[in-house]
Amino acid sequence: MTAALGLQSVPNANCDPDVDGAANYTQDGVSYRSAAIQAQGKAVQRAISDPTEVLKMSSPSNEQNVTQPAGIVERLVRDDVDRKRFLKMAGAAGTTSFGAFVLAACGSSSSSSSTATTAAVSTSAATMSAASNSTDIGILNYALTLEYLETAFYEKVVASGFFSGSVGSLIASFGAQEKTHVEALKGAVEKMGGTPATNPEGKFPIQSASQVGLLAYTVENLGASAYLGQAGNIQSPEVLATALSIHSVEARHASTLGTVVKKSVTPDGAFAKPADMSTVLAAIKPFLP
């Protein structure tokens, strides 16, 4: 990881056979352990040996509106395969509630349109409450699906053996935290009377340390922006608090990984950008079976 990554003595090193034999060198007054980074791939190695590059300033944030991708609703109407997959992912109870949840979840829609949508689906107060509930269950299952994918990804990365030492420990701890998110989200869905989405059994390219490091950085950034994309759509304060308390940990992972792979720790600048469901869905498509 970083700066840190190659940094000497990991106090709790329960683990790394390389660490003991590692040679130290000093740069910027910080002692680095070169052997600890040998397995990390060239990009990582460069990042570590050239600390001036480790924390890069992000490029100026693009303040212009990005051209909107086709709305998820239109896409889902058009694309039956997408729709089925998404329904399966979201584990939504039925088409009606799914429609409400997708509409409400469109990142670009304001809260007023989500309210209008809910109202259109159901006019009585009781049904509206049920619709709000199903909106949140849908969002929780969406998040759960992303966390399943992250967990599976980290399991494969750990199994790859590409990372050892302090980096390996970090990767493992990130994976463990994603797994905790999975359990929490499943519990939250059940508590709200929903059925947790099933694990999509993601598949990931695991080719080299540098490739995996970049993918991890991408995945964590996507996770953080996916949660952020739902912040304005979530109905229940409990769900909102939970989602955002997970989201900031995804952000912590992402920026840490940014230091590993020499990418910006704040790729959006001073304000993180949200990602809506259609953007996220397109991004994770390659990893779905």
Next chain:
Amino acid sequence: MSYTINLDEIDVDGAVTEAAEQASGDTRLSFLKKAGLAGSSVAGGGAILSALAPAALASASAGRPPKSFGKGDYGILNYALTLEYLEAAFYNGATAANLSLSSQASAFLKIVTRDENAHVAFLKKALGKKAAAEPKFNFNGANTNVEKFMMTAQTLENTGVHAYLGQITNLEHAAYIKAAGSIITIEARHASVIGLLNEPAGADIAPSGPFDTPLTAAEVLAAVKATGFIS
């Protein structure tokens, strides 16, 4: 991305401006009076909530900043602005002090200086005439000494995460929820980077574990008071 957060978009329906007209709160009160902390010793204000899943949350209105910061969302934004003023002033001072930082720490300082000043500008714009005035700060050397700077920066960034998380469910306008969420992301990114620089084994990357924890305004304000940074 479905859209890009920018300053104008946050106030997309004029809610910010409109509500600002109605907001109350004497922005000339001193920070300590606003915080309800003048004079007396500080009351601790509740335990830190465990962040485990839905149980994470305090009751919906819990932990708000004192009314002296303003009503409703405006009170929360002014509370946030005060914390951002503090962070920005801390980093501006550190930048001016020309500290002898490692290249990584120097890069960190550039990023946080940019971001915290941007947060201040954003919140001031959102609040308009109702924006709280910047308090007077005295960092007592905490941003002119490398070691103190590194440790204090870590504390400030993590406090920022906890403080915003503690208010996220108190906000009423969706636009503010989105904006606060967007700022939480950034504070968390800063916090993990400085945590990593301070503790290379990684224990401080996510010090609260898999779920970041909220802090009430009373807890945050008491902690701020304890630093003595705001005179």
